[in-house]
Amino acid sequence: MLAVILQQNPPPGETSYKHSVSVENIPIPKIEAGQVLVKLQAAAYNHRDEFIRNGLYPGIQFGSTLGSDGVGIVVDGDDELTDQRVIICPGVGWEKDPRGPEGKYRILGLLPLPGTFAEYIVVPRKDVFPAPAHLSIAEAAALPLAGLTAWRATFTKANVQSGDYVLITGIGGGVALTALQFAVSVGANVYVTSSDDNKIKRAVELGAKGGVNYKNDAWPNHLRSLLGSNLLHSIIDGAGGPLHPKYPALMRLGGIISVYGMTVAPQVTFTMSAVLKNVDLKGSTMGSRAEFEQMVRFVNEHRIRPIVSGVWKGLTKENVEAAYEVMRNGKQFGKLVLEFDAAQKL
Amino acid sequence: MLAVILQQNPPPGETSYKHSVSVENIPIPKIEAGQVLVKLQAAAYNHRDEFIRNGLYPGIQFGSTLGSDGVGIVVDGDDELTDQRVIICPGVGWEKDPRGPEGKYRILGLLPLPGTFAEYIVVPRKDVFPAPAHLSIAEAAALPLAGLTAWRATFTKANVQSGDYVLITGIGGGVALTALQFAVSVGANVYVTSSDDNKIKRAVELGAKGGVNYKNDAWPNHLRSLLGSNLLHSIIDGAGGPLHPKYPALMRLGGIISVYGMTVAPQVTFTMSAVLKNVDLKGSTMGSRAEFEQMVRFVNEHRIRPIVSGVWKGLTKENVEAAYEVMRNGKQFGKLVLEFDAAQKL
Numbered sequence: 001m002l003a004v005i006l007q008q009n010p011p012p013g014e015t016s017y018k019h020s021v022s023v024e025n026i027p028i029p030k031i032e033a034g035q036v037l038v039k040l041q042a043a044a045y046n047h048r049d050e051f052i053r054n055g056l057y058p059g060i061q062f063g064s065t066l067g068s069d070g071v072g073i074v075v076d077g078d079d080e081l082t083d084q085r086v087i088i089c090p091g092v093g094w095e096k097d098p099r100g101p102e103g104k105y106r107i108l109g110l111l112p113l114p115g116t117f118a119e120y121i122v123v124p125r126k127d128v129f130p131a132p133a134h135l136s137i138a139e140a141a142a143l144p145l146a147g148l149t150a151w152r153a154t155f156t157k158a159n160v161q162s163g164d165y166v167l168i169t170g171i172g173g174g175v176a177l178t179a180l181q182f183a184v185s186v187g188a189n190v191y192v193t194s195s196d197d198n199k200i201k202r203a204v205e206l207g208a209k210g211g212v213n214y215k216n217d218a219w220p221n222h223l224r225s226l227l228g229s230n231l232l233h234s235i236i237d238g239a240g241g242p243l244h245p246k247y248p249a250l251m252r253l254g255g256i257i258s259v260y261g262m263t264v265a266p267q268v269t270f271t272m273s274a275v276l277k278n279v280d281l282k283g284s285t286m287g288s289r290a291e292f293e294q295m296v297r298f299v300n301e302h303r304i305r306p307i308v309s310g311v312w313k314g315l316t317k318e319n320v321e322a323a324y325e326v327m328r329n330g331k332q333f334g335k336l337v338l339e340f341d342a343a344q345k346l
Numbered sequence: 347m348l349a350v351i352l353q354q355n356p357p358p359g360e361t362s363y364k365h366s367v368s369v370e371n372i373p374i375p376k377i378e379a380g381q382v383l384v385k386l387q388a389a390a391y392n393h394r395d396e397f398i399r400n401g402l403y404p405g406i407q408f409g410s411t412l413g414s415d416g417v418g419i420v421v422d423g424d425d426e427l428t429d430q431r432v433i434i435c436p437g438v439g440w441e442k443d444p445r446g447p448e449g450k451y452r453i454l455g456l457l458p459l460p461g462t463f464a465e466y467i468v469v470p471r472k473d474v475f476p477a478p479a480h481l482s483i484a485e486a487a488a489l490p491l492a493g494l495t496a497w498r499a500t501f502t503k504a505n506v507q508s509g510d511y512v513l514i515t516g517i518g519g520g521v522a523l524t525a526l527q528f529a530v531s532v533g534a535n536v537y538v539t540s541s542d543d544n545k546i547k548r549a550v551e552l553g554a555k556g557g558v559n560y561k562n563d564a565w566p567n568h569l570r571s572l573l574g575s576n577l578l579h580s581i582i583d584g585a586g587g588p589l590h591p592k593y594p595a596l597m598r599l600g601g602i603i604s605v606y607g608m609t610v611a612p613q614v615t616f617t618m619s620a621v622l623k624n625v626d627l628k629g630s631t632m633g634s635r636a637e638f639e640q641m642v643r644f645v646n647e648h649r650i651r652p653i654v655s656g657v658w659k660g661l662t663k664e665n666v667e668a669a670y671e672v673m674r675n676g677k678q679f680g681k682l683v684l685e686f687d688a689a690q691k692l
Binding site for chain 2: 097098099100101157240245252253254255259260261262266267268269270271272274275276277278279280281282283284285
């Protein structure tokens with residue numbers, strides 16, 4: 001089968017990333033007891049895949065098959081599931097403890113775990129869930145890790161409820177967009193930030209009440225005028241960086257800042273103003289299998305369709321790199337998906 | 347009656363604080379419906395009283411009677427309470443919402459509210475509670491604001507439970523010591539930090555399992571060796587400042603850092619390491635009347651006796667300033683109390 005493998009040294013002239021990838025032909029993995037073999041139909045990219053190529057992720061293992069998000073058809077290991085389309089819970093070792101993983105937590109896409117950028121994957125039976133029927137293959141591929149991360153950040157950590165005023169920063173990324181859809185679905189009043197006015201406009205089409213461009217230093221005042229007399233119950237942030245000291249003044253007492261990533265800078269400042277307002281700053285990473293189940297149920301109930309920014313058809317080096325290139329430039333609005341059209345590739 | 351009044355300009359030569367205080371003879375206040383008149387027997391100092399004199403507190407009003415903590419005898423306004431010893435809930439405008447005050451929140455000791463550094467005070471009937479019978483007058487005076495702040499930081503925010511491993515920073519202050527007593531009372535394993543080995547020794551006498559001197563750069567390793575294979579469930583911090591980036595590595599997944607003040611520096615850094623461990627950093631300020639009631643019940647049940655570091659007898663300028671001097675030097679281990687011995691003063 002074809003698989004996208006992480007390689008230590010980029011070929012001469014390839015300098016976009018610290019590490020390179022190659023598309024290799026490797027054996028289809030064998031199943032053991034309690035496992036299923038899934039013939040993957042599509043996989044989606046996450047920032048994690050980029051961090052790994054940049055050497056900025058813990059536990060990097062060369063020779064890993066990359067990719068954490070996948071959708072496919074069960075072809076062996078469980079008679080009931082055979083021929084069913086499933087999505088895969090991307091994390092292993094975290095059953096249900098809301099505080100964090102009970103065991104050693106790992107995400108698909110780094111050894112010793114397999115990855116989804118491949119034609120087949122073997123995973124535990126308990127890690128596959130029926131793909132929501134209202135989703136296309138690309139939408140289903142886009143759901144797992146962004147949906148799980150957004151679920152935990154939005155509900156477990158930020159406790160977003162109907163009527164809340166919520167700010168979601170950096171709209172356009174997969175987690176931010178999914179958090180927007182989740183929060184809108186429960187009846188929250190959602191505002192967004194972006195450096196791109198067009199992304200704000202598209203977020204409003206998805207149900208946001210409005211948004212502000214954080215490249216304009218007056219963004220806090222712009223947001224205040226959108227909020228009127230309301231203050232924010234929560235902020236869902238994947239950027240980190242220097243905007244944090246501005247947040248407490250926009251928040252109500254006991255507000256929650258849920259941070260699921262720090263793409264802008266790897267730390268934030270928490271001020272005495274936040275303490276005086278009883279603000280909580282909560283770190284949020286991925287989520288448990290129990291949260292994954294809750295998330296999939298919610299997506300089914302609310303007919304949520306993940307936003308797909310681009311689809312490349314065919315597991316080729318060219319397509320893999322083209323999607324990486326879009327992610328590196330940060331212009332996407334939604335998830336980047338590789339569809340594996342067998343007819344094209346084998 | 348005598349009262350300690352905040353004055354704008356220090357007398358010539360008095361430079362320890364930005365603002366000065368004077369002991370004045372002012373009229374005994376009158377009660378209105380729903381209020382009681384309390385003849386105060388003692389009052390305790392808080393860092394807040396020092397911040398006010400340094401001009402570092404919001405809403406400073408010259409002419410205010412200072413002091414947030416008081417114990418005394420009800421002398422008018424409620425027949426059932428008359429002649430009973432009571433302590434006073436120091437905050438107004440916060441009934442029970444765990445997120446923060448429902449209304450405008452104010453603490454005794456700044457206009458328009460009265461203060462406890464006076465021989466009498468008028469407060470709402472609902473703000474007085476029977477002083478725990480096992481406490482001396484000085485211990486009862488030491489309880490209210492430190493007890494309330496420690497309660498919220500320890501239980502409402504950090505959710506400390508039996509068997510938890512808990513670090514309390516800057517042991518010696520009133521809130522830190524009360525948090526130590528609270529956490530030990532529920533069966534937590536408590537460790538402390540201080541810059542003073544003698545304070546660590548005294549904390550161990552109060553039930554701490556051990557402590558480390560944070561002036562030694564190797565303090566994280568010292569704490570690790572005390573903890574053995576255990577990691578911290580929570581950290582209760584009133585210092586803020588540069589030690590925060592060291593905390594996540596000492597904590598278990600989903601750990602909580604509860605910050606009730608920032609005496610060292612008015613901000614802290616929250617890192618990606620904290621996000622990856624699902625750590626929550628929670629601001630905590632004072633507490634509601636409901637939390638005050640819970641706290642007083644707990645103090646009665648567990649026979650907790652606030653630690654009193656020093657008592658000055660008599661409401662004189664000399665005594666007031668002597669206690670301020672001790673607080674400024676930070677050498678106290680517990681609360682500083684002024685007892686109002688009427689025979690001495692009137």
